[in-house]
Amino acid sequence: xxxxxxxxxxxxxxxxxxxxFSYRRRANMVSPDTxxxxxxxRRSRLIEAVLELAAEGGSDAVQLRExxxxxxxxxxxxxxxxxxxxxxxxAAMVQWRIQNxxxxxxxxxxxxxxxxALSLYRHYFQTFQRQPRLFETYMRMQxxxxxxxxxxxxxxxxxxxxxxxx
Numbered sequence: 001x002x003x004x005x006x007x008x009x010x011x012x013x014x015x016x017x018x019x020x021f022s023y024r025r026r027a028n029m030v031s032p033d034t035x036x037x038x039x040x041x042r043r044s045r046l047i048e049a050v051l052e053l054a055a056e057g058g059s060d061a062v063q064l065r066e067x068x069x070x071x072x073x074x075x076x077x078x079x080x081x082x083x084x085x086x087x088x089x090x091a092a093m094v095q096w097r098i099q100n101x102x103x104x105x106x107x108x109x110x111x112x113x114x115x116x117a118l119s120l121y122r123h124y125f126q127t128f129q130r131q132p133r134l135f136e137t138y139m140r141m142q143x144x145x146x147x148x149x150x151x152x153x154x155x156x157x158x159x160x161x162x163x164x165x166x
Contacts, residue, residue, distance in 0.1 A: 043081050045071040050092035054137040062089055062137070093141045096134065100127050 035043070049070035053062045064085055068075050082088040104123040110116040128135040 042071070042073060042077065046073065046078060046081060046088065047092045047095055050088055051096060051134065054089075054092065055131050055134040058133045059089065059137040059140050061133075064088075089137070090141055093138050096138060100124065103127070 046067060049067045050062055052070065053066060062085065064075055064078055067088070068078060071078075078088065082091065100123075104120050104127075107119065107123045108116050109119045
């Protein structure tokens with residue numbers, strides 16, 4: 001069976017009403033993202049650089065100059081896409097969370113609820129065990145990630161979800 005947007009959103013902790021609101025809001029939009037393919041690729045490089053740095057050294061290792069160097073963009077370009085380091089870090093953590101949730105949902109195994117729940121948790125914990133610094137960064141950002149009603153959290157979630165499911 002295919003993984004739906006609703007499945008992923010529910011899996012990562014969004015309520016049913018939040019999912020429906022986001023779906024209805026996006027359904028009324030002409031285009032979910034007006035960026036050119038080059039801009040989307042540049043944004044992806046920025047997020048990938050953040051994830052690499054966080055995996056290597058945790059949130060303290062995520063420095064804008066190093067992100068700029070790894071993504072091959074100027075500092076000014078970073079600020080065109082993200083208002084602050086924290087906003088960039090939040091977008092990266094949302095994307096990482098969505099990627100893990102999609103992987104967890106698609107990796108579900110088992111014939112009954114208990115087996116599937118154990119499979120889901122096993123996948124989560126294996127991911128966290130393989131990338132402990134990234135998990136540490138994710139946990140530090142947890143408060144911001146849970147503030148999904150803010151425009152930054154909601155917008156980052158919508159953008160990352162659209163990119164992952166495209």
